[in-house]
Amino acid sequence: xxxxxxxxxxxxxxxxxxxxxxxxxxxxxxxxxxxxxxxxxxxxxxxxxxxxxxxxxxxxxxxxxxxxxxxxxxxxxxxxxxxxxxxxxxxxxxxxxxxxxxxxxxxxxxxxxxxxxxxxxxxxxxxxxxxxxxxxxxxxxxxxxxxxxxxxxxxxxxxxxxxxxxxxxxxxxxxxxxxxxxxxxxxxxxxxxxxxxxxxxxxxxxxxxxxxxxxxxxxxxxxxxxxxxxxxxxxxxxxxxxxxxxxxxxxxxxxxxxxxxxxxxxxxxxxxxxxxxxxxxxxxxxx
Amino acid sequence: xxxxxxxxxxxxxxxxxxxxxxxxxxxxxxxxxxxxxxxxxxxxxxxxxxxxxxxxxxxxxxxxxxxxxxxxxxxxxxxxxxxxxxxxxxxxxxxxxxxxxxxxxxxxxxxxxxxxxxxxxxxxxxxxxxxxxxxxxxxxxxxxxxxxxxxxxxxxxxxxxxxxxxxxxxxxxxxxxxxxxxxxxxxxxxxxxxxxxxxxxxxxxxxxxxxxxxxxxxxxxxxxxxxxxxxxxxxxxxxxxxxxxxxxxxxxxxxxxxxxxxxxxxxxxxxxxxxxxxxxxxxxxxxxxxxxxxxxxxxxxxxxxxxxxxxxxxxxxxxxxxxxxxxxxx
Numbered sequence: 175x176x177x178x179x180x181x182x183x184x185x186x187x188x189x190x191x192x193x194x195x196x197x198x199x200x201x202x203x204x205x206x207x208x209x210x211x212x213x214x215x216x217x218x219x220x221x222x223x224x225x226x227x228x229x230x231x232x233x234x235x236x237x238x239x240x241x242x243x244x245x246x247x248x249x250x251x252x253x254x255x256x257x258x259x260x261x262x263x264x265x266x267x268x269x270x271x272x273x274x275x276x277x278x279x280x281x282x283x284x285x286x287x288x289x290x291x292x293x294x295x296x297x298x299x300x301x302x303x304x305x306x307x308x309x310x311x312x313x314x315x316x317x318x319x320x321x322x323x324x325x326x327x328x329x330x331x332x333x334x335x336x337x338x339x340x341x342x343x344x345x346x347x348x349x350x351x352x353x354x355x356x357x358x359x360x361x362x363x364x365x366x367x368x369x370x371x372x373x374x375x376x377x378x379x380x381x382x383x384x385x386x387x388x389x390x391x392x393x394x395x396x397x398x399x400x401x402x403x404x405x406x407x408x409x410x411x412x413x414x415x416x417x418x419x420x421x422x423x424x425x426x427x428x429x430x431x432x433x434x435x436x437x438x439x440x441x442x443x444x445x446x447x448x449x450x451x452x453x454x455x456x457x458x459x460x461x
Numbered sequence: 462x463x464x465x466x467x468x469x470x471x472x473x474x475x476x477x478x479x480x481x482x483x484x485x486x487x488x489x490x491x492x493x494x495x496x497x498x499x500x501x502x503x504x505x506x507x508x509x510x511x512x513x514x515x516x517x518x519x520x521x522x523x524x525x526x527x528x529x530x531x532x533x534x535x536x537x538x539x540x541x542x543x544x545x546x547x548x549x550x551x552x553x554x555x556x557x558x559x560x561x562x563x564x565x566x567x568x569x570x571x572x573x574x575x576x577x578x579x580x581x582x583x584x585x586x587x588x589x590x591x592x593x594x595x596x597x598x599x600x601x602x603x604x605x606x607x608x609x610x611x612x613x614x615x616x617x618x619x620x621x622x623x624x625x626x627x628x629x630x631x632x633x634x635x636x637x638x639x640x641x642x643x644x645x646x647x648x649x650x651x652x653x654x655x656x657x658x659x660x661x662x663x664x665x666x667x668x669x670x671x672x673x674x675x676x677x678x679x680x681x682x683x684x685x686x687x688x689x690x691x692x693x694x695x696x697x698x699x700x701x702x703x704x705x706x707x708x709x710x711x712x713x714x715x716x717x718x719x720x721x722x723x724x725x726x727x728x729x730x731x732x733x734x735x736x737x738x739x740x741x742x743x744x745x746x747x748x749x750x751x752x753x754x755x756x757x758x759x760x761x762x763x764x765x766x767x768x769x770x771x772x773x774x775x776x777x778x779x780x781x782x783x784x785x786x787x788x789x790x791x
Binding site: 275279283284402406447450451 | 516522524569572573575576577579580581583584585587588591592595707711714715718748749751752754755756757758759761762763
């Protein structure tokens, strides 16, 4: 009983860490530019396919494929920002939703065309597969790796946001973009860099998540709600908020599917509706 | 409202609109082989009309409108399956059922702003899909509800294999509901909706009960969506959980944008363009269809909205200006 509880908690945390990595970029787009990006999951999918492709076709080792997924996703995100997103910052949310749904459809179709509709499998390196027995609980080594890497990234991100000049600019821009601009902070540039980093992290999360989240062309739609939820519950003003929200969401989802499998994804949607009732203004608002 | 204040008058049906409906009514002879497809267009058109009420006229961003379509479809389908095959009462029951669900969920939807509304509606849509999926003993899951048998319409017209009765039924229901919606959007209530869409703060300051009116229009839209779903269930005598799919919610948004949001005929025109394009293009290759649909959406957003009807108005205005200039020249 205790062992299964710990196992569920552990799996849920690893799962939540992935949700955080993919979703945290969305809090940048929503928080900084008030831009509703429903296509954010597509960057996660891009990273996933890149990683699978790099390992299977080009024989690049797993640990080298991860930075590749990050960099390429970040560059593609930057490209889309320059070509498409920036035209819509001042437009209505409806326009943003339409454009990003259009992008999502195109991404799904392109992935189906290139890789087929099936789930992708990935051969993990030996040192990351298998189980680790810690005081009677079997822990999947890959998930231990996920949690460790996630923790390192969270610490690094926190340091960047809280200790560097760039991080100060980001915080200022989130708090009040107009005043930040007036003080000489180039909000547009800050946003571009933050968005590229967010897309890169999404790509990295997608690459890390092939084993856990799965990877097929419907990835962006399947997890859209989860990423939105991470931002909705966690808010956009801090890093901690989305992190806690993602971990909570991960544990709740895994526990729900483990203990009440017949309810399936129902629980997560119900949680979402309830949270939004309790905090209707809780999204991008800064009280 | 007193007459001195100039209560908005409801314009009578001008000849152009009469021609539109007369052409649809002559469909029995104009496209006798494609009546089933034409019924699909009408059903999609009615569904989009209901969506126009909340998105186009009231500015409520929703990605879960299929929830009410699906509820209506299942209400009508289950009634018929359990032996209540009379179409009109089934239709009303489905509309009432979806409308009630719309009323209950309306309270949640109108509370937030754009993004919250988007998420709440998406979640409601997914919730119902998941529910229908888990209750497959009742809903039939992806295999659908079998054994729906409809009694003859008004006790006279049997649902025939050529879809004549179905087409006439869909056309009559769509026309009547269209007249109702037309009346509503030209009423003071309808104008207040547009006011809330454009400036909710000011409407509140003017003393309009914004939330209550939005809930009212949301309920109405849900009921009409339910009726369109019921039409689908009754005329095809089949329902599966596909009626709740996220794709359907996204499609209705696309149809409205293609036709033109906030315009009465936008929903019908958009649904016709979309359904016909889907029918002919996705037969070639469904993956290409999704790709080009996405590209088309992006193009619409970048080139300015207004849809088919907006583009038509622009063409007409340009022609008029051009003609006016030509007339001004000696």
